[in-house]
Amino acid sequence: MSDADSLKREIFEKVAEFYSLEHGEQAFIPGQTKIHYAGRVYDQREMIAMVDSVLEFWLTMGRYAEKFEEELGRFLGVSEVIFVNSGSSANLLAVATLCSKELEGHLEQGDEVITPAVTFPTTVAPLIQNGLIPVFVDCELGTYNLDVSALEEAISERTKAIFVPHTLGNPCEMDEIMRLAEKRGLFVIEDACDALGSRFDSRHVGTFGHLGTLSFYPAHHITTGEGGAVITNDRKLAKIARSIRDWGRACWCKYNTTDPNGACGRRFEWQIPGLPDTYDHRYLYTNIGYNLRPTDIQAALGVVQLAKLPGFIEKRKHNFQRLFEGLKRYEDHLILPTWSERADVSWFAFPITVKPEGPFGRQELVRWLEDARIETRLLFAGNIIKQPGYRDMKCKLVGKLENSDLVMRNSFFIGVYPGLDDARIDYVLDRFEEFFDGSW
Ligand SMILES: Cc1ncc(COP(=O)(O)O)c(C=O)c1O
Known part of the structure; x- marks a missing residue:
């Protein structure tokens, strides 16, 4: 092995060591650890490739x-x-x-x-x-x-x-x-x-x-x-x-x-x-x-991530399914996601719409979750024609876009990404339970 190769090997070993010191698994502390809506899932292999x-x-x-x-x-x-x-x-x-x-x-x-x-x-x-x-x-x-x-x-x-x-x-x-x-x-x-x-x-x-x-x-x-x-x-x-x-x-x-x-x-x-x-x-x-x-x-990072993609997809599906099963009981108040029978979904996130005629609005639920350190996100631009940067664009509308307006007012999503384990998903479901038991 050349001097350069053995030095490289040493550098890679140091990178792996640094990874486990600085980036290794974080303990989950309920109520303190943030439940992100998404995030990087990586280990020393990505760092070494880069x-x-x-x-x-x-x-x-x-x-x-x-x-x-x-x-x-x-x-x-x-x-x-x-x-x-x-x-x-x-x-x-x-x-x-x-x-x-x-x-x-x-x-x-x-x-x-x-x-x-x-x-x-x-x-x-x-x-x-x-x-x-x-x-x-x-x-x-x-x-x-x-x-x-x-x-x-x-x-x-x-x-x-x-x-x-x-x-x-x-x-x-x-x-x-x-x-x-x-x-x-x-x-x-x-x-x-x-x-x-x-x-x-x-x-x-x-x-x-x-x-x-x-x-x-x-x-x-x-x-x-x-x-x-x-x-x-x-x-x-x-x-x-x-x-x-x-x-x-x-x-x-x-x-x-x-x-x-x-x-x-x-x-x-x-x-x-x-x-x-x-x-x-x-x-x-x-x-x-x-x-x-x-x-x-960037490509070096991508090559390592790509090898992990099948596992990531399975984890996303698993987390989605757990949230879906756990949140079904609140369907009187929430519109849960639906999908085609012909679809096999690699979910990005779990969308929720608060039903408009209910006793609480999106704001109350989102605040509750965020206070419990559970990240929420809006469904991107909502109805894009209402966004300030897009209001004056030349465009055509088909119908009244009523569902799009409802999404802008009442929808949000939470995470299913592979960085969420069963303990974190349990925690999310418990907070929903408290919200529904306590207040409404
Ligand atoms: C549906 C959709 N299209 C396009 C983009 C833009 O991708 P990027 O953030 O890589 O520019 C996003 C970003 O999240 C997205 O969700």
Whole structure:
């Protein structure tokens, strides 16, 4: 073993030691320990992989990024994975890809895109940023997904796409959505940022539409710190997406290509009308792009997290089921989550809506839980059209969006993430019991 290798081994051993001293398992002290809604679940292996990448000092996307994309693609059964620096970037990239002039039938300014009003802000933002018109449909209570029965009414001659989030991991009715999209010739983007590992009819969500998006923010199913991905089975779309992610360039070299002639094998021999002869392909721009690239250090973290994903998904399901069984008895007052029989849900969180006609409001229950150190979160933007930043956007509404308003007033969610063990879930259920026994 070389000096460098043995030093590296020593560093890794020290990292593991540091992990167990500083980051090891925390004892649960009821009433004191916070019950987070989500969080990073990791051990020394993630830290070692990141340190390995730092010692290599490649920094930008390299061998770890290639491995991460390949292994994520294998897990999802999808041929193309484009790793980016956030889920919001993945959404932006997916929309920008459908607007690219390189794509036949691409979206143009003023085209309409159907999407639910209950959503995450950066699912809608890229539509507006690309001059598209969001057409908002209501959500269903219980699934909090777009109401599929409203789709036909939402379609006009300007409709070009449907952008569907799988809310909190719960799969949308993808068969209905794809059937309609195919009949009307619409593009479909699935925002699967909350739904890594969820399936509909045994197939991973995010892989039904033309493009799917994922987020690896620490709250999500796996983390790369910040990070996300666009996924597709369409090579042409993937090529455009990679170009737009990478400054808009035409070059499709792999991340750690060392061949001076590039992946095309004729980097310096391209003849492009209107450009000087034999133009360098690396500096040819065929799209108006961004730089949405993550680092290889993030990818190193992702590779280790990905190997743990099946276990994480099982834990999420287990925690969800325990909360569901325990909270069923309060259905007079609470709307509990519902899901399709055809769905196998890798839950992001546990959504609850306080019934509007009851003796208490969301505020009372949320305060009670937060006072007991149980974190709660609102269902993202609620009805996005009511948010100050979005009030003046050019958009269309289908119906009155009454469920979306109710979600904004009465819904919230609590955690099911793998960092919650049975003792913590018991504690959460006990606090609910106290709330209902004591006051109402
Ligand atoms: C449904 C949905 N889409 C997009 C995003 C954005 O992802 P990111 O935070 O990685 O930008 C989130 C973030 O939580 C989300 O929940």
